[in-house]
Amino acid sequence: MSATRCPVGAAGGAATDRPDRPDRPDRPALVLRGLKKSFGDVPAVDGVDLEVRQGEFITLLGPSGSGKTTTLRMIAGFTRQSAGTIEIDGVDMSHVPPHRRDVGMIFQNYALFPHMTAAMNIAFPLEMRQASRSEIKRRVAEALALVKLEGLGDRYPRQLSGGQQQRIAFARAVVFHPRLLLMDEPLGALDKKLREALQLEVMHISRQLGATVIYVTHDQEEALVISDRIAIFSRGRIEQLGRGEDLYDRPVSLFVADFIGESNILRGRFERDGDGGWLTLDDSRWRVGAAATARVALDGDRAAALVVRPERLRIVDADDAGAVATAAPAVNSVEASVRDVLYLGSTRKYELTLRDGQAATVRQQVGGDERAWQPGDRVRLAWAVDDGVLVPIRAAEAVSSGDLPARTRA
Amino acid sequence: MHLFRRATSRSGRRRRGDPIVNRWALLAAPPIAFLVAFFLVPLIVVSLRSVTDVPRPTDDLLANYGRFFASAANLRVLGNTFWVAALSTVVCLALGYPYAYLMNIVRPRVAGLLLIAVLLPFWSSLLVRTYAWQVILRDTGIINTFLLDGRVIEEPIPLIRTTLGVMLGMSQILLPFMVLPIYAVMRRIDPEYSRAAANLGAPPFAAFRRVFLPLSLPGVLAGSLLVFVLALGFYITPALLGSPKDTMISQFIASAVQQRLDWGIGSTMAVILMGLTLAVLFIASRLIRLRDVFGSLEES
Numbered sequence: 080m081s082a083t084r085c086p087v088g089a090a091g092g093a094a095t096d097r098p099d100r101p102d103r104p105d106r107p108a109l110v111l112r113g114l115k116k117s118f119g120d121v122p123a124v125d126g127v128d129l130e131v132r133q134g135e136f137i138t139l140l141g142p143s144g145s146g147k148t149t150t151l152r153m154i155a156g157f158t159r160q161s162a163g164t165i166e167i168d169g170v171d172m173s174h175v176p177p178h179r180r181d182v183g184m185i186f187q188n189y190a191l192f193p194h195m196t197a198a199m200n201i202a203f204p205l206e207m208r209q210a211s212r213s214e215i216k217r218r219v220a221e222a223l224a225l226v227k228l229e230g231l232g233d234r235y236p237r238q239l240s241g242g243q244q245q246r247i248a249f250a251r252a253v254v255f256h257p258r259l260l261l262m263d264e265p266l267g268a269l270d271k272k273l274r275e276a277l278q279l280e281v282m283h284i285s286r287q288l289g290a291t292v293i294y295v296t297h298d299q300e301e302a303l304v305i306s307d308r309i310a311i312f313s314r315g316r317i318e319q320l321g322r323g324e325d326l327y328d329r330p331v332s333l334f335v336a337d338f339i340g341e342s343n344i345l346r347g348r349f350e351r352d353g354d355g356g357w358l359t360l361d362d363s364r365w366r367v368g369a370a371a372t373a374r375v376a377l378d379g380d381r382a383a384a385l386v387v388r389p390e391r392l393r394i395v396d397a398d399d400a401g402a403v404a405t406a407a408p409a410v411n412s413v414e415a416s417v418r419d420v421l422y423l424g425s426t427r428k429y430e431l432t433l434r435d436g437q438a439a440t441v442r443q444q445v446g447g448d449e450r451a452w453q454p455g456d457r458v459r460l461a462w463a464v465d466d467g468v469l470v471p472i473r474a475a476e477a478v479s480s481g482d483l484p485a486r487t488r489a
Numbered sequence: 490m491h492l493f494r495r496a497t498s499r500s501g502r503r504r505r506g507d508p509i510v511n512r513w514a515l516l517a518a519p520p521i522a523f524l525v526a527f528f529l530v531p532l533i534v535v536s537l538r539s540v541t542d543v544p545r546p547t548d549d550l551l552a553n554y555g556r557f558f559a560s561a562a563n564l565r566v567l568g569n570t571f572w573v574a575a576l577s578t579v580v581c582l583a584l585g586y587p588y589a590y591l592m593n594i595v596r597p598r599v600a601g602l603l604l605i606a607v608l609l610p611f612w613s614s615l616l617v618r619t620y621a622w623q624v625i626l627r628d629t630g631i632i633n634t635f636l637l638d639g640r641v642i643e644e645p646i647p648l649i650r651t652t653l654g655v656m657l658g659m660s661q662i663l664l665p666f667m668v669l670p671i672y673a674v675m676r677r678i679d680p681e682y683s684r685a686a687a688n689l690g691a692p693p694f695a696a697f698r699r700v701f702l703p704l705s706l707p708g709v710l711a712g713s714l715l716v717f718v719l720a721l722g723f724y725i726t727p728a729l730l731g732s733p734k735d736t737m738i739s740q741f742i743a744s745a746v747q748q749r750l751d752w753g754i755g756s757t758m759a760v761i762l763m764g765l766t767l768a769v770l771f772i773a774s775r776l777i778r779l780r781d782v783f784g785s786l787e788e789s
Contacts, residue, residue: 157684177687190685194703203699207690255690
């Protein structure tokens with residue numbers, strides 16, 4: 080049936096925008112509702128709702144065991160969901176076997192058939208769809224050209240490098256124009272340099288084809304680079320769904336703040352005050368902006384945390400407390416001492432210790448007019464009130480990481 | 490055969506400074522001595538006797554071989570031996586492949602039980618099992634008695650002294666040698682391949698035929714070869730369960746040596762059987778280079 084869809088090359092050109100596809104009306108490419116999967120008593124996926132637009136590149140991002148791969152396998156039909164529905168292109172696929180779902184998948188280890196050449200691998204989905212011999216030949220050639228491996232069609236998978244195998248797997252997954260393209264950490268097995276090059280290529284070719292992509296990774300940088308939107312998975316649920324900027328600038332939870340990018344996290348108790356509020360820890364008090372307060376439904380006296388990104392922090396002289404104070408209430412500050420200075424080329428990274436022993440990180444552009452500080456310097460860290468993001472602290476997080484210092488991750 | 494290839498490919502280079510004989514290799518000395526004394530030496534003796542033990546003094550070194558090939562009965566039995574071996578290979582494959590497939594898809598516990606079931610025949614003596622088959626198959630045996638009493642049949646069906654009887658007896662004994670190599674290869678096939686096939690639109694049977702079956706062929710070849718070669722030397726089972734036309738060369742060897750005390754012709758037949766077996770192994774080892782085509786199986 081899908082053999083009659085437009086050929087690979089037809090979507091070509093250097094179009095950066097996704098072409099509208101006449102055969103795809105304006106309905107979601109994928110809708111997951113209340114999707115659940117338990118293995119025994121252990122819930123692997125615990126109620127996932129997701130709506131993906133046509134042509135969108137969505138990444139499921141999360142630590143291992145967070146349910147992202149299980150979700151992908153349920154979409155592909157390899158794993159039967161315990162509850163919930165899967166709708167692909169407007170059709171309920173919840174109980175359709177995998178071979179009739181018409182989704183392409185790139186497996187983590189590529190799963191190229193070792194007894195078939197690259198060209199035979201790519202031809203396989205077309206043969207299964209009873210395409211004519213001449214059409215198979217043409218479309219295999221087009222798919223090989225798409226991934227820039229013309230001339231390698233006669234090689235067996237083991238005669239190809241990891242990167243080439245990855246491209247063949249990609250060609251095989253798109254050659255039949257599936258309704259969805261699923262990718263399960265497709266670049267995980269490659270070295271860093273190749274991975275970065277292929278990230279861009281995967282992104283460009285997917286856009287060129289107008290494919291709807293569901294991409295699974297645990298690499299947050301990769302997710303930020305290639306995705307239109309990212310779904311952050313934690314404990315079988317989507318913790319937050321949004322564009323990279325949304326997740327980075329406005330995380331809704333400590334988990335997201337911690338998982339995406341580096342974070343400085345100040346824990347305390349939150350009190351509402353007018354539009355905004357205050358976060359209090361011992362005798363320190365920091366202003367929380369109105370926007371941040373509005374996003375989090377926190378009333379009254381609750382455990383909460385203030386998240387500030389390392390590049391939003393400024394280091395000022397400890398004696399400049401007066402200058403900081405005059406700028407208040409638009410600026411918060413906290414006492415700290417410089418522990419380490421790491422020169423990273425374009426940026427300088429400071430590791431600091433706060434008065435209560437917590438760690439903090441500051442990133443500074445090199446070459447600006449910022450002063451360079453030395454280990455041992457006593458300083459104050461200052462940030463604009465609106466750069467602080469308030470997140471609630473859930474009971475579980477207070478127990479599991481309450482005694483840890485403000486965590487940063489690379 | 491793949492053992493042989495491994496051995497040759499690994500017996501390679503010695504690094505400078507390494508002792509010529511690895512100390513651990515000395516551990517292999519007792520079994521090697523045993524094989525030389527009780528396997529290699531008798532083999533040489535048998536080969537020599539096939540040339541020297543002739544009925545009348547003659548200059549013709551191949552006199553015994555001439556005698557063997559001059560007899561139509563001998564040739565018929567030789568052909569029969571290969572025919573019965575091939576037939577039991579086919580029977581074992583037809584039974585063993587689905588069995589191994591089942592073992593591969595069930596839960597590990599069940600697979601363990603199935604493995605024990607297929608190895609069960611090894612726990613009783615071959616002779617006992619063969620006589621047990623006689624009891625089951627003969628005209629007054631379990632099957633015929635049951636069918637006669639049930640008035641399903643009027644006359645006993647000939648089960649014993651038939652090729653069917655030989656096949657039943659032989660495949661029961663040989664089945665493990667088919668199942669185990671196939672199962673070993675199947676277990677190494679990444680289940681992701683079958684999922685990939687389904688994902689690309691292959692219905693279950695097409696996925697099996699186009700992907701799983703070809704990937705399991707090395708096991709099929711190994712198992713078939715093993716069963717075929719073992720079947721060539723079968724002796725008791727065809728003698729007890731088969732008809733005279735199921736006579737195999739091993740029976741001829743036995744009667745030549747035991748009844749006629751004609752060590753010359755007995756040795757000659759043994760050497761011919763061994764030569765043909767080696768020829769089969771050689772041809773198969775060429776075929777099994779196919780394995781290289783599926784080489785990535787071992788990596789994944």
